[in-house]
């Protein structure tokens with residue numbers, strides 16, 4: 125305890141921090157600001173925040189980081205892929221002078237990439253169906 | 265040959281493990297080399313800790329459960345059926361539908377059941393919050409009691425060094441009880457007595473199963489005028505006279521007996537014949553590092569069914585599950601196990617209706633209690649209402 129006091133004194137002496145009138149004025153201002161926070165116990169919340177942050181740091185382990193990073197990659201990867209596709213498709217559509225006729229729309233399905241895309245949509249429908257293949261459990 | 269991984273139990277341990285297995289083994293699953301199935305006897309997934317809140321009117325039934333299928337990755341084959349027997353020699357389970365399910369790897373996460381009937385008179389006279397219906401019945405009593413004595417008892421399994429379910433729950437609920445009765449304006453007319461048995465895992469004559477927490481409890485209880493006694497191991501209850509008797513020879517009257525009841529594994533696990541636990545409790549002999557069941561091949565266990573000294577808590581499943589996932593993945597890919605559980609348990613204790621206390625411990629260090637605060641309480645509330653479902657989906 126003593127050593128700590130001496131250290132603080134040392135520091136204040138060498139830097140002349142608390143003898144500097146500007147610093148003193150700043151400190152008074154700070155204390156005035158803190159006063160109502162202390163009185164209303166709101167400063168406690170800041171200490172609680174620090175304590176909870178420290179807890180979160182200590183509670184986090186490698187497994188959690190791995191799962192969070194995986195979720196992050198999946199979300200970002202999914203959004204990135206979807207964004208690219210929307211941008212490319214938008215660009216193509218905007219370059220069309222006239223909206224395609226029903227017939228020319230059907231003809232686009234000749235393109236194997238379009239067919240693959242359509243297959244993808246259908247597979248998505250299958251996935252959605254599988255996710256819902258259990259009837260909703262009965263509410264009791 | 266396709267490897268079949270079968271997970272039994274759609275509680276927190278089984279659900280997070282099945283989801284995590286799919287994400288870990290995706291390269292094999294996408295090439296049809298691995299298949300993950302989850303078998304549970306209920307189409308619902310219950311957030312069990314919320315039963316505790318039901319006793320304090322803080323949760324409705326449909327807020328604490330979700331359809332199991334909605335929590336599973338679509339690659340998982342979800343089956344609703346009940347395992348009746350484990351046929352370890354034949355690498356299969358037999359279900360009540362009469363069907364058999366084969367496996368190459370088995371993960372058991374069938375939890376535990378409260379067994380108040382194992383103490384004479386407790387089922388008739390006691391209350392608890394470890395399942396939905398009893399918690400709802402307790403809520404009725406706690407909402408209407410105007411005066412009298414609420415007596416809290418905690419019962420440990422008889423298997424040495426195995427804890428009761430969710431270690432901190434009796435303290436959490438005692439503090440919540442104090443807050444509820446104060447809110448209702450009847451606290452001065454209702455006495456709360458918290459008790460703890462003589463033997464609690466490795467400790468003797470304490471108020472909690474870990475020493476540091478024991479030491480702060482008297483102050484917390486005294487601040488709230490909660491009476492406390494150690495050395496009360498419930499032996500039997502007289503439902504007519506409303507008296508609880510202890511093995512130590514004490515007699516205590518009560519108006520409400522809020523008891524953490526004895527617990528046991530589910531029938532299929534008890535009847536598997538693998539358990540060496542006392543009193544027919546059924547805990548599976550668990551390798552405390554690899555999470556394998558001793559004496560069996562490629563069978564892993566986690567959560568409330570293990571015989572380890574760590575808390576029977578979701579916060580334990582959260583650290584045990586990735587070890588099992590890594591071990592199955594490395595066994596498939598490298599032919600050996602690669603990960604060890606260090607006994608880690610993480611949780612945010614609900615200390616009264618508003619405050620929370622994050623905590624963690626492992627095989628080598630105990631919980632270091634910190635002052636509970638409102639921010640911790642907000643963290644716990646957001647976990648209850650939202651984060652839990654991401655944890656079950658294996659995202660956190």
Ligand SMILES: Cc1cc2nc3c(=O)[nH]c(=O)nc-3n(C[C@H](O)[C@H](O)[C@H](O)COP(=O)(O)OP(=O)(O)OC[C@H]3O[C@@H](n4cnc5c(N)ncnc54)[C@H](O)[C@@H]3O)c2cc1C
Pocket residue numbers: 272273274275276277278303304305306311312313314315316345346347348373374375376393394395429430433530532566567568569576577578579580581610611612613
């Ligand atoms: C009131 C209360 C408060 C709690 N508080 C906390 C807390 O604050 N923090 C914390 O971390 N933990 C807490 N817990 C503990 C936590 O809920 C459990 O430790 C956790 O649910 C255990 O997970 P599990 O997967 O082992 O079993 P469970 O979650 O119990 O799941 C078992 C699953 O197996 C299924 N099943 C059972 N038998 C069979 C069978 N024969 N065939 C097929 N399926 C079967 C069941 O339907 C269920 O889906 C609390 C528990 C309770 C009851």
